[in-house]
Amino acid sequence: MRFYIATALLALGPTLGAACSRYAFCHCTNNDGSINDAATKASCPDVVADYMNVDGTFECAADSAAAGLGGVFQFFINNCRMREVCNSNGAPGDSNCHAKA
Numbered sequence: 001m002r003f004y005i006a007t008a009l010l011a012l013g014p015t016l017g018a019a020c021s022r023y024a025f026c027h028c029t030n031n032d033g034s035i036n037d038a039a040t041k042a043s044c045p046d047v048v049a050d051y052m053n054v055d056g057t058f059e060c061a062a063d064s065a066a067a068g069l070g071g072v073f074q075f076f077i078n079n080c081r082m083r084e085v086c087n088s089n090g091a092p093g094d095s096n097c098h099a100k101a
Helices: 002-016 037-047 079-088
Strands: 022-028 049-054 057-062 064-066 072-074 095-100
Touching: 022 037, 022 079, 037 049, 037 057, 037 079, 079 095
Parallel strands: none
Antiparallel strands: 022 057, 022 095, 049 057, 064 072
């Protein structure tokens, strides 16, 4: 029985503490959850993303780079890093991200 509990905890361990993930799109928010476009625009270069209109909302969209013969390397936005950058650019709320990698 102890073996099964230990195995389950080891298997679930990485997911239990993982609050940060990678996403294709993010924007900055204020404390009330409203979008902060100015902070979003200022934050995009710091997270290697393009500032663009996605379905009527301005967001940082993950960028990509050429990686050899016909290859493309996709950058993704870390939501924890995005939150830090948004806060430093004047958005007191959280980062709002979607399209998880």
